Amino acid sequence: MAPDVKTVKKDPRAWDALTPPLAEWILDAVSSMGFARATPVQASVWPLFGGGNKDVVVEAVTGSGKTLSFLLPLVHRILRLDEPTKRHHVAAIIVAPTKELAGQIHGTLTSLIAFHPQSSEILPLLNGEEKRPETSSPVIVPQLLSGGSTTTPAQDLSFFLRASPNVLISTPGRLVELLSSPHVHCPQSSFELLILDEADRLLDLGFKADLQKILSRLPKQRRTGLFSASVSEAVGEIIRVGLRNPVKVAVKVKSLKTGGIIEERRTPASLQMSYLTTPASHKLPSLVQLLEKLDPRPQRSIIFLSTCAAVDYFAHVLPALLPEGFDLVSLHGKYDAKVREKNFAKFLNAVQPSILLTTDVAARGLDFPQVDLVVQIDPPSDPKSFLHRCGRAGRAGRRGLSVIFLQPTEMDYVPFLEVRKTPITPLEYPSISVSDADADAITSRIRETVKRDRALHDKAQKAFVSWVRSYSKHTASSIFRIADLDWTDLGHAWGLLRLPKMPELRKFEGDKFLGVEMDWNAYAYAKKDREKQRLAAMQKSAEEKAAEGNGGKTAEGQKERRKRNAEAWSGKHEKEDERAERREKKRRKREAERRQALTDEERAKEMDLERLLEEVRRRNKEKYAAENGGDVKRQGNAVAAGNGDDDEFQGFD
Numbered sequence: 306m307a308p309d310v311k312t313v314k315k316d317p318r319a320w321d322a323l324t325p326p327l328a329e330w331i332l333d334a335v336s337s338m339g340f341a342r343a344t345p346v347q348a349s350v351w352p353l354f355g356g357g358n359k360d361v362v363v364e365a366v367t368g369s370g371k372t373l374s375f376l377l378p379l380v381h382r383i384l385r386l387d388e389p390t391k392r393h394h395v396a397a398i399i400v401a402p403t404k405e406l407a408g409q410i411h412g413t414l415t416s417l418i419a420f421h422p423q424s425s426e427i428l429p430l431l432n433g434e435e436k437r438p439e440t441s442s443p444v445i446v447p448q449l450l451s452g453g454s455t456t457t458p459a460q461d462l463s464f465f466l467r468a469s470p471n472v473l474i475s476t477p478g479r480l481v482e483l484l485s486s487p488h489v490h491c492p493q494s495s496f497e498l499l500i501l502d503e504a505d506r507l508l509d510l511g512f513k514a515d516l517q518k519i520l521s522r523l524p525k526q527r528r529t530g531l532f533s534a535s536v537s538e539a540v541g542e543i544i545r546v547g548l549r550n551p552v553k554v555a556v557k558v559k560s561l562k563t564g565g566i567i568e569e570r571r572t573p574a575s576l577q578m579s580y581l582t583t584p585a586s587h588k589l590p591s592l593v594q595l596l597e598k599l600d601p602r603p604q605r606s607i608i609f610l611s612t613c614a615a616v617d618y619f620a621h622v623l624p625a626l627l628p629e630g631f632d633l634v635s636l637h638g639k640y641d642a643k644v645r646e647k648n649f650a651k652f653l654n655a656v657q658p659s660i661l662l663t664t665d666v667a668a669r670g671l672d673f674p675q676v677d678l679v680v681q682i683d684p685p686s687d688p689k690s691f692l693h694r695c696g697r698a699g700r701a702g703r704r705g706l707s708v709i710f711l712q713p714t715e716m717d718y719v720p721f722l723e724v725r726k727t728p729i730t731p732l733e734y735p736s737i738s739v740s741d742a743d744a745d746a747i748t749s750r751i752r753e754t755v756k757r758d759r760a761l762h763d764k765a766q767k768a769f770v771s772w773v774r775s776y777s778k779h780t781a782s783s784i785f786r787i788a789d790l791d792w793t794d795l796g797h798a799w800g801l802l803r804l805p806k807m808p809e810l811r812k813f814e815g816d817k818f819l820g821v822e823m824d825w826n827a828y829a830y831a832k833k834d835r836e837k838q839r840l841a842a843m844q845k846s847a848e849e850k851a852a853e854g855n856g857g858k859t860a861e862g863q864k865e866r867r868k869r870n871a872e873a874w875s876g877k878h879e880k881e882d883e884r885a886e887r888r889e890k891k892r893r894k895r896e897a898e899r900r901q902a903l904t905d906e907e908r909a910k911e912m913d914l915e916r917l918l919e920e921v922r923r924r925n926k927e928k929y930a931a932e933n934g935g936d937v938k939r940q941g942n943a944v945a946a947g948n949g950d951d952d953e954f955q956g957f958d
């Protein structure tokens with residue numbers, strides 16, 4: 306009698322269930338990395354991009370394993386060829402928007418090919434001075450073009466000529482430089498794959514010129530893959546990349562809203578997305594409470610600010626405010642490449658609870674282990690960044706919390722995000738309650754720090770001005786309005802000793818000194834030579850004044866000097882006004898030119914955004930009116946999405 310064969314349905318995401326089958330060494334690699342099964346995006350992309358010959362546009366939530374979903378097809382396609390890639394020919398290129406992300410992808414690829422016997426033999430030889438030896442079968446030889454001051458373009462080229470890498474991983478600018486060398490070849494016979502990670506960011510206007518140059522150096526017949534958690538934001542631009550009948554792979558999260566409605570989200574289920582309504586001056590006390598009250602204590606946290614100068618300033622004042630036991634590391638794009646690298650590594654390898662204070666430079670793609678908390682003190686200027694910033698926590702099925710601080714006038718952002726399928730709910734746990742006295746205490750403590758060194762006051766003034774400028778550049782400009790800002794409260798929030806002189810404050814009639822009385826002449830720089838300079842300048846100015854007055858003690862002389870001062874003062878202010886007007890004119894002209902330069906698609910996209918904002922405001926008003934018997938005053942907490950848990954994609958296992 307035939308044995309009773311029971312059919313056991315195989316897990317379609319088991320590594321050995323994927324078709325085409327993965328090579329033995331890849332099975333070893335993924336199992337050694339501790340990955341029991343493929344993630345949904347890896348399982349979906351493999352047959353199309355690895356096995357098949359399709360261009361792909363892949364959108365899957367942050368932390369869902371997109372990196373391996375393109376690296377596995379990449380190694381598979383190159384290694385299945387009959388011959389190794391020819392010397393100085395390139396077989397694949399991966400482009401990423403930041404150096405840190407390019408470095409991380411390079412790291413993941415290197416760990417992967419360490420399991421491929423022939424490629425792993427080559428890896429140690431790449432550090433030497435010798436030419437890399439020829440091989441009889443295909444190998445993967447990666448090169449990271451890291452930009453900044455770590456390597457020069459000449460060093461990149463020299464490595465390329467010596468090691469003959471066949472996979473380049475780079476930011477756009479550095480790649481353009483290398484590809485412009487006549488010694489670097491990407492003919493159709495060798496070139497297999499182009500991958501754009503964080504594709505929607507790479508398709509932004511800022512990278513347009515570089516991307517065009519890169520594409521012009523690559524064969525038209527090639528496979529291309531676009532990957533991002535928000536690639537659908539770039540649908541209009543995708544055409545520019547020259548995809549051929551691309552297959553769209555979308556891995557979405559479904560969750561149950563109150564009332565049993567299933568909604569689609571663009572963020573992982575393991576990530577709790579919250580907001581806290583708080584005036585500017587309550588933001589730092591709220592942050593301190595959040596860090597104190599979260600149990601267990603967040604191991605790694607990321608705090609986002611909107612500008613590099615703000616990171617520079619708060620990196621100095623925050624350590625005195627944070628609860629004990631937290632290390633603070635700062636990272637932004639204007640740091641020298643070496644500092645950037647050092648601080649990145651410091652946060653990555655931190656053993657005690659650490660906080661990364663950063664800008665959008667760290668918003669995308671970075672996979673820091675154990676990030677439990679993301680706090681957006683400043684909402685991002687570009688709403689696309691929002692879900693990427695949040696997605697630094699709650700990765701690979703790990704639980705995470707993301708909190709965005711919104712001022713009461715900014716509450717339309719909540720329904721705005723809901724329309725964009727990134728719903729946020731009020732932060733319930735831990736409960737944060739900040740009094741004005743708490744806020745005053747924090748302001749005083751910041752001021753204490755700032756008073757110790759005049760350089761910090763300079764930093765604060767510069768940072769505040771840059772922050773205001775960035776606020777005025779919010780894409781959602783009708784939610785974030787300069788006219789709504791409470792300058793006095795902001796001044797206190799930043800611990801300023803006075804508000805800076807800036808055109809935005811021309812009509813401000815409050816106290817520009819924010820109630821601070823101090824002897825400005827005695828306010829010193831901590832650095833001795835800087836202070837010496839200041840004292841010398843002060844003395845010179847006093848001497849000039851005395852010389853000008855020349856007997857200014859007489860009534861006539863004093864009158865004369867007062868008149869001159871008054872003229873100088875009003876003249877100076879008239880000049881300031883003129884300058885501000887000229888700046889505004891220039892800004893308007895630039896904006897008109899920018900709009901002129903937009904393609905029809907880009908213009909349509911901007912108009913879509915405006916329409917979306919209008920829609921959000923209308924819905925918000927209607928909802929509030931319905932809930933409050935027809936009163937449609939400006940109001941924030943009108944919409945709060947439920948956060949059910951019936952998720953399609955819960956994590957990996």
Ligand SMILES: Nc1ncnc2c1ncn2[C@@H]1O[C@H](COP(=O)(O)OP(=O)(O)OP(=O)(O)O)[C@@H](O)[C@H]1O
Pocket residue numbers: 339340341342343344347365366367368369370371372373533534669670671672696697700701957
């Ligand atoms: N099959 C797997 N099983 C478990 N963990 C995995 C698997 N594949 C990748 N990971 C881990 O998941 C984490 C997130 O992966 P990755 O950085 O590729 O995410 P991503 O989708 O590119 O995110 P982002 O959109 O933020 O760039 C990494 O730590 C990675 O090691």
